[in-house]
Amino acid sequence: GENVEQHPSTLSVQEGDSAVIKCTYSDSASNYFPWYKQELGKGPQLIIDIRSNVGEKKDQRIAVTLNKTAKHFSLHITETQPEDSAVYFCAASRTAGTALIFGKGTTLSVSS
Amino acid sequence: KAGVTQTPRYLIKTRGQQVTLSCSPISGHRSVSWYQQTPGQGLQFLFEYFSETQRNKGNFPGRFSGRQFSNSRSEMNVSTLELGDSALYLCASSSVMAGGPRELFFGEGSRLTVL
Numbered sequence: 001g002e003n004v005e006q007h008p009s010t011l012s013v014q015e016g017d018s019a020v021i022k023c024t025y026s027d028s029a030s031n032y033f034p035w036y037k038q039e040l041g042k043g044p045q046l047i048i049d050i051r052s053n054v055g056e057k058k059d060q061r062i063a064v065t066l067n068k069t070a071k072h073f074s075l076h077i078t079e080t081q082p083e084d085s086a087v088y089f090c091a092a093s094r095t096a097g098t099a100l101i102f103g104k105g106t107t108l109s110v111s112s
Numbered sequence: 113k114a115g116v117t118q119t120p121r122y123l124i125k126t127r128g129q130q131v132t133l134s135c136s137p138i139s140g141h142r143s144v145s146w147y148q149q150t151p152g153q154g155l156q157f158l159f160e161y162f163s164e165t166q167r168n169k170g171n172f173p174g175r176f177s178g179r180q181f182s183n184s185r186s187e188m189n190v191s192t193l194e195l196g197d198s199a200l201y202l203c204a205s206s207s208v209m210a211g212g213p214r215e216l217f218f219g220e221g222s223r224l225t226v227l
Contacts, residue, residue, distance in 0.1 A: 001171070043202055043218030089155060099168045100216070102155035
């Protein structure tokens with residue numbers, strides 16, 4: 001079945017450094033790729049998303065890149081801050097519906 | 113605007129019992145999805161409802177069921193509980209727009225422990 005692989009599972013960086021999380025998907029029909037951030041005791045919250053007709057999207061310190069040929073997409077966070085510490089999930093889905101296939105998550109720790 | 117509200121937040125059940133979880137979506141959102149979150153399997157899609165109809169279903173046994181009411185509120189039910197059903201159950205709502213997938217707004221979840 002459809003699968004999304006996410007790496008690394010844990011990531012520790014110093015404040016101000018950049019963080020990169022990578023995902024690979026298996027369903028070639030996927031064309032929507034959101035990233036969610038989950039803080040302790042909260043539900044996941046969308047931080048950025050990208051559709052298949054776009055190769056890169058940026059929102060302030062956060063950027064996402066997509067390589068449809070290789071079925072890879074990545075999240076880049078620059079100038080990390082302690083409040084960026086959380087679990088990040090990538091996901092993929094087809095156009096219709098909201099049946100997201102999630103990666104297993106990356107626990108990001110930013111130390112000051 | 114109030115967010116997605118899930119009740120109860122915590123509950124403990126024993127094997128063989130059944131449980132009903134409730135979700136109130138953001139006002140105006142007509143689509144409600146349910147996800148199961150566990151440390152081992154991560155976030156897994158259960159089902160999606162739109163206008164009281166199940167529109168999509170994940171790969172879970174028939175013990176897992178749901179429904180949506182005319183006011184868009186949704187419930188999910190798990191019958192004959194098993195230890196492996198212990199998880200955080202997340203509800204998410206979204207608005208309906210032309211052109212493709214919409215942002216999911218998640219509630220804080222209902223944490224179910226099966227003893």
